[in-house]
Amino acid sequence: EVQLVESGGGLVQPGGSLRLSCAASGFTFSIYAMSWVRQAPGKGLEWVSAIDSGGGRTSNVDSVKGRFTISRDNAKNTVYLQMNSLKPEDTAVYYCNTNPATASYWGQGTQVTVSP
Secondary structure, three states: OOEEEEEOOEEEOOOOOEEEEEEEEOOOHHHOOEEEEEEOOOOOEEEEEEEOOOOOOEEEOHHHOOOEEEEEEOOOOEEEEEEOOOOHHHOEEEEEEEOOOOHHHOOOOEEEEEOO
């Protein structure tokens, strides 16, 4: 059974930092590109960051460039999202998935709330 379990979210003040983790199981993690996707309240899914299978190439949506860093540890089947200089508009539920996303792989996500 495929599982993607996101963690690390929480409430943080503007300008703060959080590190999200996504633990994967049930598939060959190391051969898949992975991504982080978020959904803000009342809005649709927004792709945020992606990383190739080996971890050597990353990409980010313009709104998070210079602030968010995606990384992975294939030995631990885990992908991370380091989020710095957080803004209120980063408030969302954050999900990880393969890139492109696999419909049946969505996990429960982790809530990130940026508020004074």
